[in-house]
Amino acid sequence: MMKAFKKITDERIENVRNKIYKEMYHVIMAICLLSVLVKIYKYGVGSGELYLELVILLASGVYYLARSIFLGVFWDEVEMHDRTSKTPMSKKTIFGTVGLAFIIATIMGVNSAVSYADGSSQGLWYFVLVWCVSVMIYLPILLLFFGGIYLLAKKIGMKNSEDNKKL
Structure with a gap:
């Protein structure tokens, strides 16, 4: 029926x-x-x-x-990527996060040097100072954010994989 x-x-x-x-x-x-x-x-x-x-x-x-x-799809995609790629997704996540932090720091450093400096030596000093401080601020935050998402996906994906094996 x-x-x-x-x-x-x-x-x-x-x-x-x-x-x-x-x-x-x-x-x-x-x-x-x-x-x-x-x-x-x-x-x-x-x-x-x-x-x-x-x-x-x-x-x-x-x-x-x-x-x-x-749903476990993210971790399955990561596993498929890691099988076919020379660089695992975990390293790409770290490299991408570091690159993003450097890009943000560079943009902020250039903005500070152009907007607030009176001369080229002061502009260079402002750039270096703002760049270093921005990296110190944004790098840990972005690593925690993107690394946390990656680790959460791994934990949930592994749990889903274990649950599927039990069925």
Whole structure:
């Protein structure tokens, strides 16, 4: 009797549907990013006109990350990556985080040197000082953030793997 209510699905149709949803997600993210850029150009960076787009961009990324971690897909993707790549994802996470911290520090150092220095020697001093302080501030924070996400994904992925083996 229950078989009469069971929905029959074609795997090809499901894969095409998933591909369409993925493309739709990319189009929506591109529209939001384009809207952010237009509003920055039109109203400036400090305007409050960007909140909705930024919430959409950040919330969708956080949602995707959380769902993929708790479903175990993220860790499966990491394992697949580590099998085929010479550099494991853990090292790429560390290198990417250090690189991001250096980029943020460089941008802040250049901004301080250009905006507040009176001469080139003072500009160099401001750059070096702000760059070093920014690295000391942002590097641990970013390492904790990205490393924490990576370790959380690993812990949950290993738990899901153990649960699947028990079944």
